[in-house]
Amino acid sequence: MKSNTVADLEEIFNLDEYPIQSFQSSSRADLISEIRQQMKEFGCCRIPNFIRHEIVEQLTQEAQNLHEKTFWSTREQNPYASEDDKTFPDRHPRRFFSLRSNGFISSDLLPVDSPLNRLYASDVLTHFVWECLEADRPLYRYADPLASHPYSVMEPESEFPWHFDGNEFTISVLVQQAEQGGTFEYVPDIRSPGEENYDKVEAILHGGEEGVRRLDLNPGDLQLFKGRYSMHRVTKIEGATTRYIALPSYVYDPYRMNQPHHSINYYGRATEAHYERSKVLVDGLVD
Numbered sequence: 001m002k003s004n005t006v007a008d009l010e011e012i013f014n015l016d017e018y019p020i021q022s023f024q025s026s027s028r029a030d031l032i033s034e035i036r037q038q039m040k041e042f043g044c045c046r047i048p049n050f051i052r053h054e055i056v057e058q059l060t061q062e063a064q065n066l067h068e069k070t071f072w073s074t075r076e077q078n079p080y081a082s083e084d085d086k087t088f089p090d091r092h093p094r095r096f097f098s099l100r101s102n103g104f105i106s107s108d109l110l111p112v113d114s115p116l117n118r119l120y121a122s123d124v125l126t127h128f129v130w131e132c133l134e135a136d137r138p139l140y141r142y143a144d145p146l147a148s149h150p151y152s153v154m155e156p157e158s159e160f161p162w163h164f165d166g167n168e169f170t171i172s173v174l175v176q177q178a179e180q181g182g183t184f185e186y187v188p189d190i191r192s193p194g195e196e197n198y199d200k201v202e203a204i205l206h207g208g209e210e211g212v213r214r215l216d217l218n219p220g221d222l223q224l225f226k227g228r229y230s231m232h233r234v235t236k237i238e239g240a241t242t243r244y245i246a247l248p249s250y251v252y253d254p255y256r257m258n259q260p261h262h263s264i265n266y267y268g269r270a271t272e273a274h275y276e277r278s279k280v281l282v283d284g285l286v287d
Helices: 006-012 028-040 053-069 116-118 122-130 197-203 260-269 272-277
Strands: 044-047 070-078 099-105 149-155 160-164 169-176 186-187 214-215 222-225 230-235 243-246 249-251
Touching: 006 053, 006 116, 028 122, 053 099, 053 116, 053 149, 053 243, 070 122, 070 260, 099 160, 122 249, 160 222, 186 243, 260 272
Parallel strands: none
Antiparallel strands: 044 222, 070 099, 099 149, 149 243, 160 230, 169 222, 169 243, 169 249, 186 214, 186 230
16 A cells, blocks of 8 residues: 555645655755754654654554564573574673563554555655665665564563664654653664674673663654664663554665564564575675
8 A cells, every 4th residue: 555645645744844745845855954964963863743643543553453463572682683602702792692571563464454554655755764864775665574664562671672673774653652761772873784893882782881872752753763783772661551663664675684583583483585585695794
């Protein structure tokens, strides 16, 4: 389903404040310029009230309706969601494991008329994200059938430790915030294609604060973030309210999917396509 008509776009996005459909408007150009500056300076950008309140309510209801289908995982994991590798020294990031306790409602569980499907199907949104990121090549919606635009679910006492994403870029839309906790923390551009920068990653994992930034989101905010290159985490959830956040994702290479071990750890399963595409290492990074 495509969400490209003006009426459909107006129903989903706050076009009054953010005219992402008006390609020739100065307001749109100013918005993109501001976002690019924030991405350069902070490695992340929050656009408040980007999604209309009525759609946020629909997303909340959908996440609650699908809650029982959440794949829950409580396990020790390293930032790469990979197994322990004893060829590395004890303090190495590949051997640094922290408790992750959260769940995902995978993309393939969303109903056809899902408001999240409608949001993600928008070519106008994809083009807007591409421009904001100043990408030097085309940007594609993520081909991964489970991880392209899931809901992340965190209940009280859940936490998501330091990690990298399997895709280059994620935009997040907070759907329902926790009463306390759930703060997004990240270290922008700590690694790059072909360069893991293990020394700096290790310093953060062992309590270092250099380069760490923090961001609190509100329902309906849109966040742009370079999740494959910026290590990040979500702090422990407190209180009785479940935290839901939608995670539409984008990639440079339409062939890319999560590695099978990554998919199994996060979504409880991997498809034949995951195993087939894992034979090609796209960007030289270990995960």
